Amino acid sequence: MKTNLFLICFLALSTLALRAQDFVDINAPLPNLLFSVAAFGDIDNDGDLDLYLSGVDMDFNLKGGLYLYENGNYMYSTTANLPLTYLGSVAWGDVDGDNLLDIILMGVNEEYEDFTEIYRNNGDGTFTSLNAGIIPAEQGEVQLIDIDGDGDLDVAITGIGVNDRITKLYENDGTGNFTEMTNVVLPGMNLGRIKWADYNNDGHLDFVLTGFNDSDGGTQDFYTKIHTNNGDGTFSVADIPLTRCWLGDAEWGDYNNDGFPDLVISGAGGDGAERFTILYKNNGDGTFTDLDLGFPGVSHSSIEWADFNGDGQLDLFIVGETDTPGEGSSISKIYFNSGNDSFVDSGLDMFNISYYGDADVGDFDGDGKIDLVITGYSQPYYSDASSTVYKNAIPTSVSELKKGFTISPIPAKDFLTIKSSATIDRMTIHNMSGQVVLSQQLDDFSHIINTEKLPAGLYLITIYTPTEVVTEKIIIE
Numbered sequence: 001m002k003t004n005l006f007l008i009c010f011l012a013l014s015t016l017a018l019r020a021q022d023f024v025d026i027n028a029p030l031p032n033l034l035f036s037v038a039a040f041g042d043i044d045n046d047g048d049l050d051l052y053l054s055g056v057d058m059d060f061n062l063k064g065g066l067y068l069y070e071n072g073n074y075m076y077s078t079t080a081n082l083p084l085t086y087l088g089s090v091a092w093g094d095v096d097g098d099n100l101l102d103i104i105l106m107g108v109n110e111e112y113e114d115f116t117e118i119y120r121n122n123g124d125g126t127f128t129s130l131n132a133g134i135i136p137a138e139q140g141e142v143q144l145i146d147i148d149g150d151g152d153l154d155v156a157i158t159g160i161g162v163n164d165r166i167t168k169l170y171e172n173d174g175t176g177n178f179t180e181m182t183n184v185v186l187p188g189m190n191l192g193r194i195k196w197a198d199y200n201n202d203g204h205l206d207f208v209l210t211g212f213n214d215s216d217g218g219t220q221d222f223y224t225k226i227h228t229n230n231g232d233g234t235f236s237v238a239d240i241p242l243t244r245c246w247l248g249d250a251e252w253g254d255y256n257n258d259g260f261p262d263l264v265i266s267g268a269g270g271d272g273a274e275r276f277t278i279l280y281k282n283n284g285d286g287t288f289t290d291l292d293l294g295f296p297g298v299s300h301s302s303i304e305w306a307d308f309n310g311d312g313q314l315d316l317f318i319v320g321e322t323d324t325p326g327e328g329s330s331i332s333k334i335y336f337n338s339g340n341d342s343f344v345d346s347g348l349d350m351f352n353i354s355y356y357g358d359a360d361v362g363d364f365d366g367d368g369k370i371d372l373v374i375t376g377y378s379q380p381y382y383s384d385a386s387s388t389v390y391k392n393a394i395p396t397s398v399s400e401l402k403k404g405f406t407i408s409p410i411p412a413k414d415f416l417t418i419k420s421s422a423t424i425d426r427m428t429i430h431n432m433s434g435q436v437v438l439s440q441q442l443d444d445f446s447h448i449i450n451t452e453k454l455p456a457g458l459y460l461i462t463i464y465t466p467t468e469v470v471t472e473k474i475i476i477e
Helices: 002-022
Strands: 023-025 034-041 050-056 062-070 073-076 086-093 102-108 114-121 127-129 137-145 154-161 165-172 178-180 190-197 206-213 221-229 235-237 246-253 262-268 275-282 288-291 299-306 315-321 330-339 342-345 355-362 371-377 385-392 405-408 415-431 436-450 457-464 469-476
Touching (some): 034 371, 114 154, 206 262
Antiparallel strands (some): 034 050, 062 073, 405 415
16 A cells, blocks of 8 residues: 555656656746737847747736847847737748848737838847838738748738728838739638648648638638639639638648648637637648547637657647636647657646737757747636746657666657666556556666557656666657
8 A cells, every 4th residue: 555655656746747847937037918929039140039029918008029038038128129019910030131030010009009010120139110011900910921932021911900801912022122912802801810831832832811701891701711822923712621710820730741731720610610629631632631639629829830849740739718718718738749640648737828818939048949938818717917938848868867768769659668877677657647557577778668559648657777766758659
């Protein structure tokens, strides 16, 4: 009885210790914001990622700005003079070809007016408005993307305009002067998203557009469609069935490394599904397959593709509301890509929840691991907000935890190989519910463990030597 109790306590402590190591709140001195936007970008070309963050606090005061990553944390820039925004969108990109990141902002400004503007990076910590003539909008999305394939960044925008819902494209002449592509007429979106990728690999960037199509002359219905770039300055609506939605997010990512970008969509309202998160597998022939992977359905959401555990496959971060906003039904999770069109819950539950906010990913400290920033309402019933930067500390092998140990491959399928500089006495594998699924007595410096009978998923392996005990997470495909 005492042995079992000790084992349970040890496993609980080991799991907590591992989770504490996986992602670490760096306690960045950021304002806690909602209706917020956040985007990583290296504005000073020093190899680490700075952060634009803006929104309103719990008293509805507009706060934020540009935060520079210096000496291991984020410091507010007193020279950038970038305007603040909420209920909007932000994107970084070099619009004038000077190898410095510029920024485009849209949303509601300090005068409570809609605006959209591009600010040129002057290279000295300051920014200057380009007066680019992009239409003012809020509650949508803005992107810097090479629409016409001429090597410079153009603008795509969707949202609630001053007089109507809008979706518009603007061409860049290469120096930061923009002209609206008036020959491209698109439905305006309420609370929509516009995301770009060359889904058919023809060399031209296409886009998916989501939202509520209640613009003048619109269908007054939810909308999710892929628009195919014809390569001549025009776009055609692809005959690809997708669940229609708003209040969510959409992201392209080649999760299976077949060279064709796949699509994940979250949101509410379409085709009878109140809330959903759906992964569409790109079949490479102009069709997509709806994979029923059991992701939690979320609205008021952010989704990000990134290889969080360094195994060469894109994982998926999902944050949002699984029920009516404010009622406490929220999730904030990473799902590890375990291959073969399957994902497993990482078990990482330390992240802040977020709704009416934003999230972004990037390697802010240059250690080769993808980190996270999450901002927005962080408590049920609209009771608190947060803005948190998480450093990724997921070990790529046991040797990163304790020198002298290696374990491979990660993820595994039929076997695991353990090597140690000390004699391995025994090892146990537990599932994430704490049940022992495999246990072996050993007496060697290396050992091959047969895992082919274990179901695909996330496990804890504990290795015992005469001097120490090491516990590590493993993924079985």
